[in-house]
Amino acid sequence: MTTHEYRLPDPGEGLTEAEIVSWHVAVGDTVKVNDIVCEVETAKSIVELPTPYAGTVTALLVAEGETVAVGTPIIAVSEGADASAPADVSPETAAPPPAEERAETGAELPDAAEPAPVATLVGYGPRERQSVRRRRRSAPAATQSEPAQPEPVQPEPVQPEPVQPEPTQPAATVRTLAKPPVRKLAKDLGIDLRQVPPGDGGVVRRPDVEAYARRISTPGAAPETASAAETVAAPAAASGTGGGRETRVPVKGVRKATAEAMVASAFTAPHVTEWLTVDVSRSMELLERMRDDRALADVKLSPLLLVVRAVCLALRRTPEMNATFDEERQEIVLKHDVHLGIAAATPRGLLVPVVRDADRRPMPELAAEIGEVVRVAREGKTQPADLAGGTFSITNVGVFGVDAGTPILVPGQTGILAVGAINRRPWVVDEEVVPRWVTTLAVSFDHRVVDGEQGSRFLADVGALLEDPARALTV
Template sequence: MPQLKHFPLPDTGEGLTEAEIITWHVAEGDTVKVNQIIVEIETAKAVVELPCPFAGQVSQLMAQVGETVEVGVPIIAIDVDPDGTAEPSAPVAVNGSKPADGEGRVANLVGYGPRTETAARRPRKRTDAGATQAAVPAAPPAAVPAAPTPAPVPAAAVVAPPATTESARVPLAKPPVRKLAKEAGLDLRTVIGSGPDGVITRDDVTKAISTASAPAAAPSDRPREQRVAIRGVRKATAQAMVQSAFTAPHVTEFLTVDVTPMMELRARLKARPDFQGVKITPLAFAAKAVCLAARRTPDVNATWDEQAGEIVYKSYVHLGIAAATPRGLVVPKVREAQDMSLRELAVALDELATTAREGRTTPAAMLDGTFTITNVGVFGVDTGTPIINPGESAILAFGAIRDMPWVVDGQVVPRKVCQLALSFDHRVVDGQQGSQFLADVGALLADPGLALTY
């Protein structure tokens, strides 16, 4: 007799309530081991791989790909004794019940504690007819009477409806109008008359001829409209941005900077042996400048705690970097960025970007940020008005670096120029503080040697 254990969808440690099944790595009948990756799920923050807490044979996949499942709802059933050799006294979970030890305690793998309350199954998505069907427990065969199969309708029984009087009517039009339509090869029965009692006028015929002679639109395989469900990263990003935009009073300031000295230093550093193999980008300089400038203006690295009625000032910088991925916008963090050298920041940023592009950013890597940089310059954009991430007080937009005319010692010369935009929460950061921080970042990019004075 099969001994089934059900694996409920766990809370992956980020306080979420549901997730979408992305990919099953096993099929019914497969043999699995403990900690073998069996499924990928997508939460509101990331794609997560789940290991199996049981060893045995897959008896049933209880959630389909594309289905959204609540935390605590079983997603797979494992037969832990496919050979029938285990002791029958061992408690197992059957039909959703929880296995318990001899003292009645629930036995769970660490981090996979199911909810004590019963969670209702979400409706499953039908892929054949585009409809949804509520998931209900399977009834015994005898409880559901078989529906009679309808007899096929003979082809001879299907007849076309007779032509209507309206389609056979003689259109009303004067002889000159009929002649005009005949010469143009226009069937007057296809024209709706605008005259009294529906009489077709010359203007009606002229418009019909113009419409008929217009070139037909080129056929396209692309649908005119496409609807995509709002879920996962897109849903979480939308909720966070709306919350921030309508909670924190945003102020945005702009600064145009000559970063020629920074680009010259970058070229020199790339030739140094200790920077060989390191992808040092302008973003790394911006990250270092933010960490240094935050020392003089700690307000931009603080948090407004509405519930406690406090402003929380932080001596550490968990630097978020907004990254565009196929799944949407994610903001992984560089932890303790304030203690990193320029080289260490460059390496961390490269690893962060690679992980994000591959979709391997973990939910934990996107939590507890203190300041964010959005590098719009990689898209050729000069600047923008970024929205502050919830829980933070400021965000910096780093624009494209362009060759532009610039006045140096009274002479107009070509220089490397970029634009910065700082949005800050005016509850925490006053205009003077925000302006000072933005000016400090700009000064460090325009003259990297100033870092020695910070």
């Protein structure tokens, strides 16, 4: 029998670690090459991980919710006649022991002279090598000529009182069905998904987690709904200051990456923000006419689509806004293509997926692509490559009913436009005050690349195109 340990591959984009969100297989399952075995969450996205090996899963080496470094063994797959006999998986062996523990227990170590394989998203690929069996910590050291055999599992003596399981005990063979955003919510609230009663079809959904959180955090809860394990996992804990209550949410994954990126951007690029309030009544009228066009019947039309078109046209006349600053070489790099980032609020935090070649796409295709990248982002399925390479970004804070905001640059980009809510407001037209559709635009730019004159011209161009869409014919 040959046993392969699949190590966490490099997800790309310079990432060094990932969290095991959910296992799609259990010990004893049979897998084929490229079968999805788990979902991992990086600082940018959730990635489905395929296995490069075929055989029987003999061990899950990392528990759900655990963050491990690239190169860490996460699953063992055996092939051969004995592959159907799964290895014993216990809390002690759920994660690989440190090197010093392996030395103490006599676990075999790979040959130091053997070159390390290069990790990729699909793993190392099948490779024939000597089987490496992970030992139990209590097993005595064995010589190389006598490989250790797994000890038979002895039944535990009956305890006089039932023992509650530890809340952190991994369940290698029990899977809770839930989507990644739901798992993220439970993890942020400190809730063990295995304790949450599932809904229809045995799937745990967001309302199930929220209801469970309210139940275990309610004072005076019934004993059967507030066990010791649940009390430890309760999201609201006494703060010790006047009996107050608080919830602590770990900052990691996308939120951690966003926080680090925003701090780096704010204190690296000198931001300048300019504001412009615009009458967009003509754009709203155009949008209504487009909705009556049968050729666009299947296209999801929104004011954001017209904003995107206006931005792409304005970037032609102010190319400095579609640029980046090369710190090392002290050069301004003007981008010839517009790869537009669209900020999207998701359950995992703020993501900015990129619409490639936004300036060259026809209106229906552009609308479909914007809708698709936002949908994928909200479902937590955006891949790291889809978040990279943007040259300019738009954030639509108006969908939250906000009039405007000061946007922070996406690292590596020179400009970002914030679009506020479009509301009916009093406006002066031909010396009369009339109700008009009005919005506020705010553009931030890197003052190392863009001067005030260039930034102002760009913002005025976008505003003019939204105020009178017919101007697009003259650009």
